[in-house]
Amino acid sequence: LAKITQPISMDSYEGQEVNITCSHNNIATNDYITWYQQFPSQGPRFIIQGYKTKVTNEVASLFIPADRKSSTLSLPRVSLSDTAVYYCLVGKAAGNKLTFGGGTRVLVKP
Amino acid sequence: DTGVSQNPRHKITKRGQNVTFRCDPISEHNRLYWYRQTLGQGPEFLTYFQNEAQLEKSRLLSDRFSAERPKGSFSTLEIQRTEQGDSAMYLCASRDREAGETQYFGPGTRLLVL
Numbered sequence: 001l002a003k004i005t006q007p008i009s010m011d012s013y014e015g016q017e018v019n020i021t022c023s024h025n026n027i028a029t030n031d032y033i034t035w036y037q038q039f040p041s042q043g044p045r046f047i048i049q050g051y052k053t054k055v056t057n058e059v060a061s062l063f064i065p066a067d068r069k070s071s072t073l074s075l076p077r078v079s080l081s082d083t084a085v086y087y088c089l090v091g092k093a094a095g096n097k098l099t100f101g102g103g104t105r106v107l108v109k110p
Numbered sequence: 111d112t113g114v115s116q117n118p119r120h121k122i123t124k125r126g127q128n129v130t131f132r133c134d135p136i137s138e139h140n141r142l143y144w145y146r147q148t149l150g151q152g153p154e155f156l157t158y159f160q161n162e163a164q165l166e167k168s169r170l171l172s173d174r175f176s177a178e179r180p181k182g183s184f185s186t187l188e189i190q191r192t193e194q195g196d197s198a199m200y201l202c203a204s205r206d207r208e209a210g211e212t213q214y215f216g217p218g219t220r221l222l223v224l
Binding site: 034041042043044045046049087096097098099100101102103 | 114141143145150151152153154155158165166168199201202203212213214215216217218220
């Protein structure tokens, strides 16, 4: 299993861009990088998944350098409702046993 | 069908009692997963089903825990002789068979054992 390191918490302000970097030095060749978002008292919600380079959807962008030993989730122009815990996961694209770490608690302030 | 549903959303019980939780996955999702999440931690995998077959169980799933998915649709998770350490959020997720599909989580059942 790839060892994952991400910041415990981050503060930001409304309208700013938030970048969360995840380190996964021993990522395997066939591993994907997936990010989930979780609000209090709710289940995690899939945000984005990528293998290399850059992936963008309506919610976020995911930047993955060529060596794939890290990745950065970018949330553009955050609002108060983006306050949540963000989890970086590394594994099969459609794995059966998701392995969550401690996540990054993002607090968006007015 | 708007997503994975779980019932009840909250359960308070006394130590030693049995509890049962239900999960209704997204229609036609053949894979169903159970996770447990304690305060301040990420979810931990417990078990998963492909249709009605339970294919993998975590070592976290002690003998007091049992999960079923009798008809390959909804699933139940039962905890017998509950202990205070069982207090947690129990999350259910489902996934379609198609490659690349992610897991969709329900809102969870929060269990408090007194």
